[in-house]
Amino acid sequence: xxxxxxxxxxxxxxxxxxxxxxxxxxxxxxxxxxxxxxxxxxxxxxxxxxxxxxxxxxxxxxxxxxxxxxxxxxxxxxxxxxxxxxxxxxxxxxxxxxxxxxxxxxxxxxxxxxxxxxxxxxxxxxxxxxxxxxxxxxxxxxxxxxxxxxxxxxxxxxxxxxxxxxxxxxxxxxxxxxxxxxxxxxxxxxxxxxxxxxxxxxxxxxxxxxxxxxxxxxxxxxxxxxxxxxxxxxxxxxxxxxxxxxxxxxxxxxxxxxxxxxxxxxxxxxxxxxxxxxxxxxxxxxxxxxxxxxxxxxxxxxxxxxxxxxxxxxxxxxxxxxxxxxxxxxxxxxxxxxxxxxxxxxxxxxxxxxxxxxxxxxxxxxxxxxxxxxxxxxxxxxxxxxxxxxxxxxxxxxxxxxxxxxxxxxxxxxxxxxxxxxxxxxxxxxxxxxxxxxxxxxxxxxxxxxxxxxxxxxxxxxxxxx
Amino acid sequence: xxxxxxxxxxxxxxxxxxxxxxxxxxxxxxxxxxxxxxxxxxxxxxxxxxxxxxxxxxxxxxxxxxxxxxxxxxxxxxxxxxxxxxxxxxxxxxxxxxxxxxxxxxxxxxxxxxxxxxxxxxxxxxxxxxxxxxxxxxxxxxxxxxxxxxxxxxxxxxxxxxxxxxxxxxxxxxxxxxxxxxxxxxxxxxxxxxxxxxxxxxxxxxxxxxxxxxxxxxxxxxxxxxxxxxxxxxxxxxxxxxxxxxxxxxxxxxxxxxxxxxxxxxxxxxxxxxxxxxxxxxxxxxxxxxxxxxxxxxxxxxxxxxxxxxxxxxxxxxxxxxxxxxxxxxxxxxxxxxxxxxxxxxxxxxxxxxxxxxxxxxxxxxxxxxxxxxxxxxxxxxxxxxxxxxxxxxxxxxxxxxxxxxxxxxxxxxxxxxxxx
Numbered sequence: 001x002x003x004x005x006x007x008x009x010x011x012x013x014x015x016x017x018x019x020x021x022x023x024x025x026x027x028x029x030x031x032x033x034x035x036x037x038x039x040x041x042x043x044x045x046x047x048x049x050x051x052x053x054x055x056x057x058x059x060x061x062x063x064x065x066x067x068x069x070x071x072x073x074x075x076x077x078x079x080x081x082x083x084x085x086x087x088x089x090x091x092x093x094x095x096x097x098x099x100x101x102x103x104x105x106x107x108x109x110x111x112x113x114x115x116x117x118x119x120x121x122x123x124x125x126x127x128x129x130x131x132x133x134x135x136x137x138x139x140x141x142x143x144x145x146x147x148x149x150x151x152x153x154x155x156x157x158x159x160x161x162x163x164x165x166x167x168x169x170x171x172x173x174x175x176x177x178x179x180x181x182x183x184x185x186x187x188x189x190x191x192x193x194x195x196x197x198x199x200x201x202x203x204x205x206x207x208x209x210x211x212x213x214x215x216x217x218x219x220x221x222x223x224x225x226x227x228x229x230x231x232x233x234x235x236x237x238x239x240x241x242x243x244x245x246x247x248x249x250x251x252x253x254x255x256x257x258x259x260x261x262x263x264x265x266x267x268x269x270x271x272x273x274x275x276x277x278x279x280x281x282x283x284x285x286x287x288x289x290x291x292x293x294x295x296x297x298x299x300x301x302x303x304x305x306x307x308x309x310x311x312x313x314x315x316x317x318x319x320x321x322x323x324x325x326x327x328x329x330x331x332x333x334x335x336x337x338x339x340x341x342x343x344x345x346x347x348x349x350x351x352x353x354x355x356x357x358x359x360x361x362x363x364x365x366x367x368x369x370x371x372x373x374x375x376x377x378x379x380x381x382x383x384x385x386x387x388x389x390x391x392x393x394x395x396x397x398x399x400x401x402x403x404x405x406x407x408x409x410x411x412x413x414x415x416x417x418x419x420x421x422x423x424x425x426x427x428x429x430x431x432x433x434x435x436x437x438x439x440x441x442x443x444x445x446x447x448x449x450x451x452x453x454x455x456x457x458x459x460x461x462x463x464x465x466x
Numbered sequence: 467x468x469x470x471x472x473x474x475x476x477x478x479x480x481x482x483x484x485x486x487x488x489x490x491x492x493x494x495x496x497x498x499x500x501x502x503x504x505x506x507x508x509x510x511x512x513x514x515x516x517x518x519x520x521x522x523x524x525x526x527x528x529x530x531x532x533x534x535x536x537x538x539x540x541x542x543x544x545x546x547x548x549x550x551x552x553x554x555x556x557x558x559x560x561x562x563x564x565x566x567x568x569x570x571x572x573x574x575x576x577x578x579x580x581x582x583x584x585x586x587x588x589x590x591x592x593x594x595x596x597x598x599x600x601x602x603x604x605x606x607x608x609x610x611x612x613x614x615x616x617x618x619x620x621x622x623x624x625x626x627x628x629x630x631x632x633x634x635x636x637x638x639x640x641x642x643x644x645x646x647x648x649x650x651x652x653x654x655x656x657x658x659x660x661x662x663x664x665x666x667x668x669x670x671x672x673x674x675x676x677x678x679x680x681x682x683x684x685x686x687x688x689x690x691x692x693x694x695x696x697x698x699x700x701x702x703x704x705x706x707x708x709x710x711x712x713x714x715x716x717x718x719x720x721x722x723x724x725x726x727x728x729x730x731x732x733x734x735x736x737x738x739x740x741x742x743x744x745x746x747x748x749x750x751x752x753x754x755x756x757x758x759x760x761x762x763x764x765x766x767x768x769x770x771x772x773x774x775x776x777x778x779x780x781x782x783x784x785x786x787x788x789x790x791x792x793x794x795x796x797x798x799x800x801x802x803x804x805x806x807x808x809x810x811x812x813x814x815x816x817x818x819x820x821x822x823x824x825x826x827x828x829x830x831x832x833x834x835x836x837x838x839x840x841x842x843x844x845x846x847x848x849x850x851x852x853x854x855x856x857x858x859x860x861x862x863x864x865x866x867x868x869x870x871x872x873x874x875x876x877x878x879x880x881x882x883x884x885x886x887x
């Protein structure tokens with residue numbers, strides 16, 4: 001048992017027993033949804049329906065409905081793909097890197113953050129598949145022999161690296177998430193009162209019985225998966241950044257891209273976790289588990305990664321000037337003062353200025369301020385990708401091909417629809433899966449809960465009196 | 467679980483800086499001085515580059531340790547409380563590194579930095595360089611010197627402040643002094659984020675003035691930070707070897723080993739990102755940097771990559787390796803050598819091009835070398851490094867001998883003493 005410093009606040013409020021945790025976490029799964037859930041679910045599903053219509057129309061009619069006639073026409077698809085992949089970084093960072101750093105506060109948030117990661121990567125993949133035009137041959141980017149009808153892939157292309165990076169990341173994240181869920185599914189199975197619930201959770205829990213051997217293997221698997229996931233958290237967005245940085249396009253070709261994209265991805269991922277968890281903790285009454293301290297810690301990560309992103313923006317801008325290369329200099333002046341100045345300054349305001357508000361402890365601990373700032377960051381990170389992609393492509397080396405970009409209703413539909421898909425998945429998750437890793441959370445009740453901390457300080461007082 | 471075994475801080479005494487160790491450190495410094503004087507006496511072209519290269523590592527070890535110390539406060543780290551004194555002592559070399567850096571650049575700047583050549587920004591001069599003239603709003607002597615003085619003033623101020631507050635903890639002001647340091651550490655990290663990038667451009671990137679890379683600042687950071695972690699590992703294992711720091715267990719060594727491992731991989735990641743993107747795009751403005759190194763320094767260039775990546779990756783991968791005192795000590799030396807070579811690759815090739823220009827301009831019989839001179843690593847270079855290691859060892863041991871080896875009344879000390887992984 002680790003001794004905890006008095007400076008550390010409790011991670012579970014109240015004097016909770018193991019049974020209390022089971023009750024609190026299983027309640028949403030075992031009770032019926034209220035009308036607010038049904039309302040949110042209907043809206044999300046309706047939005048997702050727009051996705052279905054827009055994608056069907058694209059596939060049926062052709063990619064021309066996206067207004068594609070030159071490079072910048074792809075802007076919407078790429079922006080949204082990168083935005084979603086970026087959001088899909090927080091979950092695995094929380095469960096892998098924070099596990100290696102022994103951050104116990106991750107235990108209340110890792111489950112839902114990982115779920116969010118998986119849904120975000122699915123949304124990102126939907127942009128890849130829909131932009132192919134013929135999604136039934138979506139396996140062509142894989143290095144399959146020519147008999148399958150494709151040509152051997154070009155391994156020099158960062159787009160092929162993307163296929164490997166993202167599919168690996170998705171698979172490992174999914175396995176990591178699922179293996180953590182097994183003991184919790186077993187708890188729901190053992191408590192099940194209806195026949196079908198029993199049957200479904202029996203299948204989902206893979207015959208888990210909670211023996212010492214089960215747990216020993218569970219811990220070994222967690223550590224191995226954490227080791228595998230850690231480089232993946234860094235590699236995915238590095239590879240995505242290389243889609244741009246290997247080119248010779250001014251504003252795209254810059255060596256800082258890989259680590260700066262990773263920092264931005266973690267930044268946006270945590271913002272999305274905040275947006276979701278602030279609602280989840282309220283709706284499912286989990287405030288004792290996802291405490292103000294958890295929100296504060298995530299805000300600190302947002303502050304740090306936001307500052308790293310800010311330093312990267314300034315570095316790029318400075319080096320563009322310092323390089324003495326006319327095209328680089330123009331690309332950056334055009335970003336800040338050209339026709340898309342409003343996108344650039346939205347990005348700067350949302351990503352560089354708003355997270356700096358988190359220097360204030362008051363704002364870090366304010367649920368309302370956190371929610372608003374997290375939305376700002378989500379918007380800012382969307383604009384970051386829009387700025388990078390659109391401003392560099394709409395005015396390239398050849399002035400005769402200069403043009404402006406705006407999305408068609410089909411493109412807008414695919415984006416809104418992807419938000420619908422994301423929230424549909426998340427709302428379903430919150431109803432049928434345990435949103436907190438309860439079995440793992442129980443391991444810190446005796447060291448880090450408010451009740452345990454009170455007992456510890458009482459014992460310490462008695463010892464000094466004796 | 468539930469054991470109330472009370473572990474006490476036993477390192478209440480300072481380190482004894484023995485006369486033998488003093489002598490060894492001084493002999494090393496004398497060797498360094500002899501090597502430097504010999505280089506000057508023989509008009510060796512590489513002298514200034516050697517000094518910059520070695521002093522940058524010397525500075526980087528102190529700066530990296532101060533950064534790591536600040537992170538311990540800001541992230542409210544528990545396990546590391548028992549190794550804070552070595553980190554504090556390492557940071558105290560910063561003012562000395564600053565004085566040496568200012569001397570090197572004031573006396574030898576023209577031999578190191580292309581942009582410092584007289585007349586290079588003057589359109590009427592014979593050696594006018596339009597690209598360098600375009601950078602002169604940043605790269606001009608006045609602004610440059612203001613920056614250099616500010617860097618060392620800021621870093622030294624914080625390195626001393628962290629130590630002073632830590633000594634206040636010893637005096638009984640535990641938690642309040644800790645909280646003060648946490649605030650100062652946050653302020654330091656903000657300033658560090660800016661100064662670290664700009665100083666990398668100033669001291670190293672501007673050697674090859676035409677060349678630029680946005681990643682360069684962070685790449686430089688990853689290099690000197692892992693070097694400072696290696697130095698920390700060496701100091702801690704040496705102190706344990708001498709019977710000091712019984713509080714530092716194999717669990718703490720394991721964590722230090724993890725950091726060396728992780729940041730070696732991080733360095734490799736940034737190395738690859740910078741190299742691959744420049745190689746792939748193959749733009750003349752950028753790719754010349756690696757062509758010079760591939761064509762004329764291939765052995766050292768590759769050795770640095772393999773030593774810094776493969777050696778820690780294979781040897782430090784296992785849990786057991788990170789918990790063995792002498793293996794950690796051995797790996798710290800390997801990592802030091804690897805980054806010593808990497809900083810050579812960053813500093814020396816570019817300054818040798820400048821030395822080549824100068825030699826060609828001064829040569830009586832015309833361009834004797836065709837304007838091309840290439841660096842090498844020989845006895846004089848190794849001697850210079852030994853001198854700087856001696857200096858670092860002297861200063862660090864001096865400060866270790868001035869206060870107890872473990873902080874008293876540190877609010878995280880119980881966590882650190884009971885650290886078990």
